[in-house]
Amino acid sequence: MEDAVELTGDERAMLAGAQGEAVRRALDYQAEVGRFFGAERFVPITNAHMMGDIEVLGDAGLAFLREARDLGARARIPVTTNARCVDFAWADRLGQDPGECAKEREVIAALQAMDVVTADTCINYQTLYQPHLGERVAWGDTGTVIYANSVFGARSNFESGPAAMAAAITGRTPEYGFQLDRHRKGRFVVDLSGATLGDLADWGALGKIVGERHQNYYAVPVFTGFRRTPLADELKQLGCALASYGSMGMFHMVGVTPEAPSVEAALGGEAPWEAFAVSDAEIEAVYRGYPLGDGDCSLVVFSGPQLSLFEIKVLAGLFEGRRLHPGTQVFVTTSNGVRSAAEKLGYLKPLEDAGVAVLEGVCFYILQNLSLLRERNGWRNMISNSAKIVNIIGAHRFRTILRRTADCVDIACTGKLS
Amino acid sequence: MSAPLLTIRVERAFGPAVEGEAVVSAEGFSPRYDLDRWTGLITKPGHRLEGTSIKDKVCFFPTAKGGIAAGWAFHDIKAKGISPMAYVFGVTNPVMVQGAVLAGVPITEGWSEDPQRVLKTGDWVRVDPGRKVVELLRRAP
Numbered sequence: 358m359e360d361a362v363e364l365t366g367d368e369r370a371m372l373a374g375a376q377g378e379a380v381r382r383a384l385d386y387q388a389e390v391g392r393f394f395g396a397e398r399f400v401p402i403t404n405a406h407m408m409g410d411i412e413v414l415g416d417a418g419l420a421f422l423r424e425a426r427d428l429g430a431r432a433r434i435p436v437t438t439n440a441r442c443v444d445f446a447w448a449d450r451l452g453q454d455p456g457e458c459a460k461e462r463e464v465i466a467a468l469q470a471m472d473v474v475t476a477d478t479c480i481n482y483q484t485l486y487q488p489h490l491g492e493r494v495a496w497g498d499t500g501t502v503i504y505a506n507s508v509f510g511a512r513s514n515f516e517s518g519p520a521a522m523a524a525a526i527t528g529r530t531p532e533y534g535f536q537l538d539r540h541r542k543g544r545f546v547v548d549l550s551g552a553t554l555g556d557l558a559d560w561g562a563l564g565k566i567v568g569e570r571h572q573n574y575y576a577v578p579v580f581t582g583f584r585r586t587p588l589a590d591e592l593k594q595l596g597c598a599l600a601s602y603g604s605m606g607m608f609h610m611v612g613v614t615p616e617a618p619s620v621e622a623a624l625g626g627e628a629p630w631e632a633f634a635v636s637d638a639e640i641e642a643v644y645r646g647y648p649l650g651d652g653d654c655s656l657v658v659f660s661g662p663q664l665s666l667f668e669i670k671v672l673a674g675l676f677e678g679r680r681l682h683p684g685t686q687v688f689v690t691t692s693n694g695v696r697s698a699a700e701k702l703g704y705l706k707p708l709e710d711a712g713v714a715v716l717e718g719v720c721f722y723i724l725q726n727l728s729l730l731r732e733r734n735g736w737r738n739m740i741s742n743s744a745k746i747v748n749i750i751g752a753h754r755f756r757t758i759l760r761r762t763a764d765c766v767d768i769a770c771t772g773k774l775s
Numbered sequence: 776m777s778a779p780l781l782t783i784r785v786e787r788a789f790g791p792a793v794e795g796e797a798v799v800s801a802e803g804f805s806p807r808y809d810l811d812r813w814t815g816l817i818t819k820p821g822h823r824l825e826g827t828s829i830k831d832k833v834c835f836f837p838t839a840k841g842g843i844a845a846g847w848a849f850h851d852i853k854a855k856g857i858s859p860m861a862y863v864f865g866v867t868n869p870v871m872v873q874g875a876v877l878a879g880v881p882i883t884e885g886w887s888e889d890p891q892r893v894l895k896t897g898d899w900v901r902v903d904p905g906r907k908v909v910e911l912l913r914r915a916p
Contacts, residue, residue, distance in 0.1 A: 389876045393789050393884075394869070413807070413844050415851030439843075497843040497870070517846020520873040534869060572803055572838040574868040604803075604839050604868050749842065751808050751819035 362391040362531055363398050371527065379430035383523035390520065391531025399529040400536060403434060404488060406481050406496040407521035409468055410441035411461045412723050414518070419460055421519070422467040425526075432472040436525035437486070439498050440479045440663060440690070440720035441465075447716055452733060453725045461725070473525070477718035478692035479662045482509070483589065490615050493536060495524035499600035500593070500662050500745070502535075506607035508592055510615035512536050515574070515606060534574070535606050541616060542625030543579035543609045545571065550582035551636030556761040557668070560591045561744025562643040564598020565759075566635055572603050576630075579623040580610040587613060590665050597662050598744040647747075647758040649774055653737040654682065656755075657769040659762075660690035660721035661746030666698055672713075673704040675766040681712040682772030686734065689715045711770070722750045731755060740768055779901070779910030781893055785863070786885025788904030789872065793881055794912065795833040795860035797898045799890050800824050803838030806848040806874075815857030830857045833900050833909075835890040837865040849874035861902040863890070863909055883909065 488511035875882035897915030
């Protein structure tokens with residue numbers, strides 16, 4: 358076929374089955390995806406990050422993993438897993454389904470048998486692997502991809518579970534999208550000179566405003582004019598919100614991200630679609646935009662993405678010496694590594710003393726049985742400082758409300774929402 | 776084969792040719808954000824298709840929202856028997872394509888005419904990825 362991906366000799370042999378059926382199937386699948394996007398060739402990758410949990414896999418996905426394992430599929434490059442839907446230490450307390458939990462254990466075992474590192478984190482870019490400028494990887498979830506492209510200058514498309522797994526098995530990915538220079542140019546300019554962005558939630562609100570304005574994978578914003586150096590956790594919230602509200606895969610920030618030494622360089626010599634400013638007034642308007650329903654404060658969530666050690670430390674300070682309002686539940690999710698460090702450093706105790714649940718290896722919005730959890734607990738509103746989770750949890754029929762970090766803590770401890 | 780009443784050209788396409796009833800959305804789509812993956816109903820409160828089933832439908836969405844989940848989710852809902860017949864996107868992202876290819880469900884991106892202007896939910900359409908066209912075969916009764 359004229360638009361087929363051009364193959365090397367090695368790749369032709371792989372497609373002919375020389376390296377086994379698992380490799381043949383993985384490359385064949387990747388070639389089909391590459392053909393859709395007009396990829397001309399495959400490019401080697403160094404690292405993959407994949408989503409694989411029973412909530413999204415379903416029984417069909419588990420069967421797919423079993424079959425791949427039985428066909429001898431093995432990762433040929435380092436590959437890690439994204440957050441999953443069960444923290445086994447909490448499964449009973451949360452009333453999660455024992456049958457699904459057993460399947461989740463089987464998912465983990467199947468992945469491990471294929472040499473997948475089941476790290477179960479969506480902040481691999483903070484805790485596990487930091488690719489360098491120009492390094493090609495195959496990552497998902499979206500928050501990991503936008504961080505890799507934007508902050509590291511590495512190259513990845515949104516690679517969903519089966520795509521990242523195929524990439525790990527073949528050690529390559531089709532060259533399209535953000536693997537190519539031409540898609541990495543900024544498309545429009547956002548002036549932040551009037552924005553304070555003092556809380557992580559403000560960065561998420563910024564991502565919501567910009568993402569909703571251009572819902573397009575290739576709409577790469579160029580941020581300019583911000584008056585201080587942003588922190589990694591701030592760029593993380595911005596990226597996750599852009600990817601969530603706009604399905605965007607990359608942003609530039611002039612003087613901050615490596616492919617944006619200037620506005621002109623970030624735009625790659627082309628004229629921007631538009632330029633606009635986001636200032637404090639627009640950020641404030643985001644917070645006023647959430648209907649509060651009956652004012653239910655029974656669920657406050659710090660999750661989506663998992664919290665860094667620094668975020669946990671801040672939360673520990675805010676909850677120190679306080680107690681949750683009766684009837685309110687608070688969930689924090691993070692990685693095993695961060696939780697272990699937080700425990701050792703004494704950051705967990707103030708949280709647990711206050712009544713906060715700190716889960717590891719999961720993200721709140723993908724928890725197995727979440728709709729049932731909502732019904733059992735009578736949760737109507739979900740309050741969070743993460744714009745991403747506020748956007749993403751809708752199918753479970755929550756009314757969601759974005760608030761700043763300290764406000765979320767106050768709501769959790771006073772039971773008063775305003 | 777009857778002559779189409781209208782032809783929309785698409786830019787990119789995968790999968791076998793299929794026919795089905797159109798669901799034309801004014802809003803983008805994510806299986807994770809918007810869909811109950813056990814019933815096939817769009818359940819996100821306030822989604823412009825809230826309460827609509829996508830099962831066996833040819834779904835027209837202007838954009839893709841989010842999200843990495845579609846990679847596995849399209850395969851999962853196909854196995855559960857609640858998959859759309861085809862996904863027709865104005866602008867999509869790689870995840871939707873990776874998911875549709877895994878599931879073997881047709882998917883297209885880019886259109887010569889905005890379906891919201893020329894099609895209605897309930898119209899009977901054919902998606903032919905090989906010819907890169909979507910054709911209107913019968914108007915909704």
